[in-house]
Amino acid sequence: xxxxxxxxxxxxxxxxxxxxxxxxxxxxxREACVAAGVEVPTLCYLENLAPVNVCRVCVVELExxxxxxxxxxxxxxxxxxxxxxxxxxxQSRRMVLxxxxxxxxxxxxxxxxxxxxxxxxxxxxxxxEPAPYTADAPTPGSAVTLEQPVKVDNPLYVRxxxxxxxxxxxxxxxxxxxxxxxAIAVAGRGFDAHISTEYDVKLPESACVxxxxxxxxxxxxxxxxxxxxxxxxxxxxxxxxxxxxxxxCPYCGxxxxxxxxxxxxxxxxxxxxxxxxxxxxxxxxxxxxGFEFVQDRGSATP
Amino acid sequence: MFGAGGGTSSxxxxxxxxxxxxxGSNARETHPIFYHHVLRxxxxxxxxxxxxxxxxxSAEWAHLWLxxxxxxxxxxxxxxxxxxxxxxxVNWQFVERATTGFEKYxxxxxxxxxxxxxxxxxxxxxxxxxxxxxxxxxxxxELCWTLGITEHHNAVDNVFALINLALLTGHVGxxxxxxxxxxxxxxxxxxxDMGALPNKLPGFQDIEEDAAARARFEAAWGxxxxxxxxxxxxxxxxxxxxxxxxxxxxxxxxxxxxxADAGRAARLLSQLDHLIVQDIFLTKTAELAEVVLPATASxxxxxxxxxSSERRVQRVxxxxxxxxxxxxxxxxxxxxxxxxxxxxxxLTAEQIWDECRSLSPMHxxxxxxxxxxxGGIQWPCPSEDHxxxxxxxxxxxxxxxxxxxxxxxxxxxxPPVDALSDxxxxxxxxxxRLEAYNTGVQSGRYHPPLAKGEHLHLAPEDMRAxxxxxxxxxxxxxxxxxxxxxxxxxxxxxxxxxxxSFHYPDQVNTNLLTVDRWDPKSxxxxxxxxxxxxxxxxxxxQPAQDxxxxxxxx
Numbered sequence: 001x002x003x004x005x006x007x008x009x010x011x012x013x014x015x016x017x018x019x020x021x022x023x024x025x026x027x028x029x030r031e032a033c034v035a036a037g038v039e040v041p042t043l044c045y046l047e048n049l050a051p052v053n054v055c056r057v058c059v060v061e062l063e064x065x066x067x068x069x070x071x072x073x074x075x076x077x078x079x080x081x082x083x084x085x086x087x088x089x090x091q092s093r094r095m096v097l098x099x100x101x102x103x104x105x106x107x108x109x110x111x112x113x114x115x116x117x118x119x120x121x122x123x124x125x126x127x128x129e130p131a132p133y134t135a136d137a138p139t140p141g142s143a144v145t146l147e148q149p150v151k152v153d154n155p156l157y158v159r160x161x162x163x164x165x166x167x168x169x170x171x172x173x174x175x176x177x178x179x180x181x182x183a184i185a186v187a188g189r190g191f192d193a194h195i196s197t198e199y200d201v202k203l204p205e206s207a208c209v210x211x212x213x214x215x216x217x218x219x220x221x222x223x224x225x226x227x228x229x230x231x232x233x234x235x236x237x238x239x240x241x242x243x244x245x246x247x248x249c250p251y252c253g254x255x256x257x258x259x260x261x262x263x264x265x266x267x268x269x270x271x272x273x274x275x276x277x278x279x280x281x282x283x284x285x286x287x288x289x290g291f292e293f294v295q296d297r298g299s300a301t302p
Numbered sequence: 303m304f305g306a307g308g309g310t311s312s313x314x315x316x317x318x319x320x321x322x323x324x325x326g327s328n329a330r331e332t333h334p335i336f337y338h339h340v341l342r343x344x345x346x347x348x349x350x351x352x353x354x355x356x357x358x359x360s361a362e363w364a365h366l367w368l369x370x371x372x373x374x375x376x377x378x379x380x381x382x383x384x385x386x387x388x389x390x391x392v393n394w395q396f397v398e399r400a401t402t403g404f405e406k407y408x409x410x411x412x413x414x415x416x417x418x419x420x421x422x423x424x425x426x427x428x429x430x431x432x433x434x435x436x437x438x439x440x441x442x443x444e445l446c447w448t449l450g451i452t453e454h455h456n457a458v459d460n461v462f463a464l465i466n467l468a469l470l471t472g473h474v475g476x477x478x479x480x481x482x483x484x485x486x487x488x489x490x491x492x493x494x495d496m497g498a499l500p501n502k503l504p505g506f507q508d509i510e511e512d513a514a515a516r517a518r519f520e521a522a523w524g525x526x527x528x529x530x531x532x533x534x535x536x537x538x539x540x541x542x543x544x545x546x547x548x549x550x551x552x553x554x555x556x557x558x559x560x561x562a563d564a565g566r567a568a569r570l571l572s573q574l575d576h577l578i579v580q581d582i583f584l585t586k587t588a589e590l591a592e593v594v595l596p597a598t599a600s601x602x603x604x605x606x607x608x609x610s611s612e613r614r615v616q617r618v619x620x621x622x623x624x625x626x627x628x629x630x631x632x633x634x635x636x637x638x639x640x641x642x643x644x645x646x647x648x649l650t651a652e653q654i655w656d657e658c659r660s661l662s663p664m665h666x667x668x669x670x671x672x673x674x675x676x677g678g679i680q681w682p683c684p685s686e687d688h689x690x691x692x693x694x695x696x697x698x699x700x701x702x703x704x705x706x707x708x709x710x711x712x713x714x715x716x717p718p719v720d721a722l723s724d725x726x727x728x729x730x731x732x733x734x735r736l737e738a739y740n741t742g743v744q745s746g747r748y749h750p751p752l753a754k755g756e757h758l759h760l761a762p763e764d765m766r767a768x769x770x771x772x773x774x775x776x777x778x779x780x781x782x783x784x785x786x787x788x789x790x791x792x793x794x795x796x797x798x799x800x801x802x803s804f805h806y807p808d809q810v811n812t813n814l815l816t817v818d819r820w821d822p823k824s825x826x827x828x829x830x831x832x833x834x835x836x837x838x839x840x841x842x843x844q845p846a847q848d849x850x851x852x853x854x855x856x
Binding site: 154155156176178179180203204209210211243245246247248249250251252253254255256257260262265266267275276277278279280282283284285286287289290291292293294297 | 313314332333334335336338341345363484485486487488489490491582583599600601602603608609610611612614616617618619620621622623625628677678736737738739743744745746747748749750751752
């Protein structure tokens, strides 16, 4: 992580909700909160990516600062007084979650997102029923919900941008935070902003190398294993019945840790833990998708 | 290197070094997550050199690509060494204190001038000079290689040529400076660690020279261990050919398709008195066997450990219930032992590991619970309070140097054995593609859009000269075999160079073409250098069904 000009070993003391916390120089407010045992909700931040400050869910109140500050990127300074649970912070987080949930299908997001929506009293319905689906751009002053059919254009993963909150994580993971493939970027501005391959071509015609690192970082299920998507469609996807087991990838000699998600003795998804130095959560196409050979070992040769 | 075989650095150091050389390695495709570390290093300001006959996906990120002719690595490395010496860039502090044999090395590389090397390797003299100066002047530098170095008839000499450069510049034994062979399989390092080498007991203890180690194993196992090395795989095939080896137990390997000169390998395997294959599939090798022992998949259906390219021992866990009838490798081996009169009882992976720890000093501190808690441990780890060793050979920088000095190993350039001629004018080299793996036993069962079937990659110039269109089927002929395959125009290739993978042997059995001449020291065959000719087919392109012939061309 880029610590700027921080000096290793030096520490800074800040106050989080009135409690003093000592953290390494160059840490973020978010890291200080975590050190203080305070949960900070976020959608666009992940430990293995540089913060991009777009979701605004992690904002905190900083004494002396006019605006709320994003805790994921703001560095600590000595004596900072931070409030994570003030009415202003709660109000802001509630609004952001409400607006995101009213405009986007968050039903496949992680359970923590639903917990935050509940905890902050966000009521997406307060904004009325979603506008009907249309493929057309809106006229000024009217509301529309842009029709975004699920993109199923390859055997490995699907893209459902009706679930996308434009957190940029997939773009970062595909770009210079991990994979350096740059197959996707944010195209369009304002209402038209969306995640796109070059010239919006289908994945098999794009630069994509199917590492699936975009799936690994997606917080809302907009990017999903084909296996998970099909099981959800069939109504058989059941995380309660799944086990997650760490093991090492069976391919090359780098030694990447795989988390095998298994339901009914079948691998249904593969992830990698963020806290391992070898992978930092990122895998290649073989590690993430090349597990089929252990399943259905009935037939003779591949 | 200098004793125990393993990379000297950690992946993390690649991110914090000043210069990275990938020599005979297309890590972008073959070790993609290692390449993430390389890219972070480049982002942090490191310069990247890629030495490879092909301008690979890895080379696309390099500050400088050195496109050498296949098999001229020693010519290039010795020229780099000579240039470092002549430019006054030798790290004398290191060479004088920590190495032996510099004078002999200096004499050996003296004829390798930049001009001569340019002629032999095809790399411009200025590029060789630039690599030499940058490598020698860098504060920290990492030299990494893969099978482009080791799949040659003089594999070990190639490795020595690279080690010599690190000794000359002191780029070994310090944080951010090291020598790193990237391992091709998830546990090829662990296989070596565990003594699956002809001359080593577990922990790289020499079976011929280390009497004390032998005595420890004899005491633990209650038997006599011969002070005599065994055969490596290439010698085994020689012994099969001469009739001295009549029975074979093959565990998790598919030599009928993975060996060079695969026609010969399959013939020798089928002539054995007895062939047993233990595998998770009925591979082509298993089809030749009298007995097939169905095994469990070691990474997803059993407990155990594997060792990575940075010497990190990590746990594998059982996540799936294996198919009925498939048995754990441990169970199969103990059962075989029992039938031969040795009852070892029921053993768990952890019990076996604990025995290994008791006999291999470099693994001693690696208790299972520590491996779990620490996300793996890098050897050597001699005691249970030892954190593991991120980089090796720091001892060479101690004052005085601890342990034996590091010897220069002067080596001379020899061209590949399968020489180009008028009849076989094109140099075929083989390798892996990103989405696939080895003979496809594992990777043949998932379907990434990247997999486009096997193609012979040819340089645009050669495509034109042969009058070939994209996807046109051609006949490829070597001195050992012939096959048909569609072609693909690849601007990463220089004229006269062709490329095939060996991932789809049922479609295109690449190893029918390759040459079974192997390195006497490592036993590795020269998969990387085959002389071929490419023949345009008289009839127009046929459907993509497989047409293979094994006749030896006249």
